[in-house]
Amino acid sequence: MSHDCSLPHTDAGTYAFDARGVxxxxxxxxxFGALSALMPGEIMRFCNDHDPLPLLNQIGEHFGDKIKMAYISREPGEIVIDFSVTS
Structure with a gap:
């Protein structure tokens, strides 16, 4: 599945975060600041040029079950992950 992070995502409650520009x-x-600001039910659509496995481990350790992660795209050079707040 291909996703272009340069295009705005307009679904209510989904916020784009393109790490390549930071x-x-x-x-x-x-x-971590963006994830902390999300309210229950909101999603941060994270885009990056590489799979941030160490970061994902840190997020899991810090937030525990509060943040769920789901890959939208895991193609080389096009990593897109939805982080959702459960509680």
Whole structure:
């Protein structure tokens, strides 16, 4: 499944986060801040050029079951993950 993160996503309650446009030294802080700001039922659609496996482990450790992750695209150079808030 292909997804173009440069195009706005208009579904209510889904917010795009294109990590490729954030300076590397600020990325993790920005991602954690964005996830912390989500309300239950909202989704952050995360786009990146690589699969951020260490980051996903950190998110799991920090948020536990509060944040669910679902890959939308896992093609090389096109990683798209929906993070949703459950509670």
């Amino acid at each position: 300076a590397k030294r600020f990325r993790h802080a920005a991602i």
